[in-house]
Amino acid sequence: MSSWRTFIQSAIGAATVLGCPSRLLGVNRKRASDRPNSSTPLKVISPDLQALSFTIDNGVKVFQLTAEPAKRKIAPWKTIDCWGFNGSCPGPTIQVNQGDRVRLILENRLPESTAIHWHGLEIPYAMDGMPYLSQKPIAPGSRFAYDFTVHQNGTFFYHSHSPMQQMMGMVGLFILHPQQAHTPAVDHDFGVVLQEWAVLPNNTVPNTANMEWNWLTFNGAVSPMTTPLIVRLGSRVRIRFVNIGMDHHPVHLHGHTFVVTGTEAGRQPETMWGPMNTVLVGVAQARDIEFVANNPGEWMLHCHMPHHNMNAMSDLLGDRMMMTADTEDDRALRQMQTLADDVGFEHVHHAPIAAGANQVPGFPQDAFMDMGMDETVAKPQNNGLPRNWSAMMMGMMSLVRVLPPDLYDDVMRDIRNGYMSPASSATDRSNHHHEGGGE
Numbered sequence: 001m002s003s004w005r006t007f008i009q010s011a012i013g014a015a016t017v018l019g020c021p022s023r024l025l026g027v028n029r030k031r032a033s034d035r036p037n038s039s040t041p042l043k044v045i046s047p048d049l050q051a052l053s054f055t056i057d058n059g060v061k062v063f064q065l066t067a068e069p070a071k072r073k074i075a076p077w078k079t080i081d082c083w084g085f086n087g088s089c090p091g092p093t094i095q096v097n098q099g100d101r102v103r104l105i106l107e108n109r110l111p112e113s114t115a116i117h118w119h120g121l122e123i124p125y126a127m128d129g130m131p132y133l134s135q136k137p138i139a140p141g142s143r144f145a146y147d148f149t150v151h152q153n154g155t156f157f158y159h160s161h162s163p164m165q166q167m168m169g170m171v172g173l174f175i176l177h178p179q180q181a182h183t184p185a186v187d188h189d190f191g192v193v194l195q196e197w198a199v200l201p202n203n204t205v206p207n208t209a210n211m212e213w214n215w216l217t218f219n220g221a222v223s224p225m226t227t228p229l230i231v232r233l234g235s236r237v238r239i240r241f242v243n244i245g246m247d248h249h250p251v252h253l254h255g256h257t258f259v260v261t262g263t264e265a266g267r268q269p270e271t272m273w274g275p276m277n278t279v280l281v282g283v284a285q286a287r288d289i290e291f292v293a294n295n296p297g298e299w300m301l302h303c304h305m306p307h308h309n310m311n312a313m314s315d316l317l318g319d320r321m322m323m324t325a326d327t328e329d330d331r332a333l334r335q336m337q338t339l340a341d342d343v344g345f346e347h348v349h350h351a352p353i354a355a356g357a358n359q360v361p362g363f364p365q366d367a368f369m370d371m372g373m374d375e376t377v378a379k380p381q382n383n384g385l386p387r388n389w390s391a392m393m394m395g396m397m398s399l400v401r402v403l404p405p406d407l408y409d410d411v412m413r414d415i416r417n418g419y420m421s422p423a424s425s426a427t428d429r430s431n432h433h434h435e436g437g438g439e
């Protein structure tokens with residue numbers, strides 16, 4: 001594991017070698033995956049979400065979905081009461097192939113009626129999931145079977161068509177794979193559901209009538225609890241974003257240039273693939289981005305709306321009772337440590353501040369926001385990140401870890417073995433100005 005220490009340094013050197021604009025479209029690139037047959041579409045990985053399994057009945061793929069209340073731990077100190085499917089919010093990811101006949105049996109264990117709409121699918125009207133129009137509302141305790149053949153391919157999603165049920169979290173990914181993988185074929189394929197929540201301090205039930213959001217999630221988790229996307233250096237990566245909510249999200253990727261290869265209606269022609277590094281994922285839209293991961297590093301992937309890459313600090317601060325503006329830095333830091341102890345964080349750091357900072361109008365802004373919690377959110381996918389890496393990871397944010405082959409293999413082995421490397425094995429890159437501050 002000593003190789004972790006030198007990763008970033010060696011990675012910086014390698015970047016200049018690998019950085020080549022013509023690689024963007026993947027032309028003539030060397031294959032980086034172990035996949036024997038590139039014409040078979042890869043299964044999509046949706047971090048922090050389960051895949052939905054199926055049974056076969058006379059050639060029909062049969063899925064069981066249960067609409068029900070769920071508890072979702074969105075942050076180490078915050079579990080919300082949302083609604084979802086099969087105990088999960090967002091619901092489990094469904095993956096089928098173009099041409100499949102599917103039967104999706106919905107059981108309603110909610111306290112009210114519901115139905116499922118298959119967003120964007122060109123299917124018979126009776127299967128559209130519109131209460132009172134295409135079907136009767138599915139009453140609590142009853143079931144309904146959605147039965148249709150999928151002839152499209154792309155990134156789709158399923159959701160309740162009731163607005164408030166949507167804002168309680170009733171959505172899931174519905175991936176329709178083409179019969180032959182799109183070219184250039186990808187080596188990694190990920191799915192991410194974007195959601196926003198309004199949950200007041202000391203509350204657990206989202207306020208679905210609110211227009212201001214204090215929790216923003218990727219696949220039902222706020223950063224740093226989001227699981228990083230692990231990719232091998234030189235591989236071609238697809239990330240599929242789906243937005244079902246009340247706000248638009250400009251998702252930005254660091255260190256790379258990507259193209260949008262698909263929308264909520266499926267694959268886009270290559271003539272549409274202009275270079276970008278931020279994609280606006282509007283409400284009810286899906287966007288597939290693809291890029292060659294040619295730049296090694298721990299790259300942020302995040303919504304760029306400033307309030308969307310924050311967590312609800314007010315939740316920690318007891319509704320903003322902490323008076324940082326008229327306290328000395330040391331005292332404020334002690335208050336932060338007390339709060340962190342309450343929720344079981346192992347570190348509290350904050351960025352250095354100037355002498356006399358309190359005399360500057362507008363202070364404090366960000367100085368007291370950084371809160372490391374590496375051990376609290378430890379998982380194999382985080383192995384080798386620099387110490388205190390989690391301090392500035394907040395809200396709708398994750399990492400795309402572009403790892404050279406040996407480190408990629410290390411992390412993938414750690415994931416298989418469930419091995420978490422000790423935090424001390426990584427380098428501390430935080431910037432302390434306090435003697436012994438949290439160390």
Ligand SMILES: [Cu+2]
Pocket residue numbers: 216247248249250303304305308396
């Ligand atoms: Cu956003």
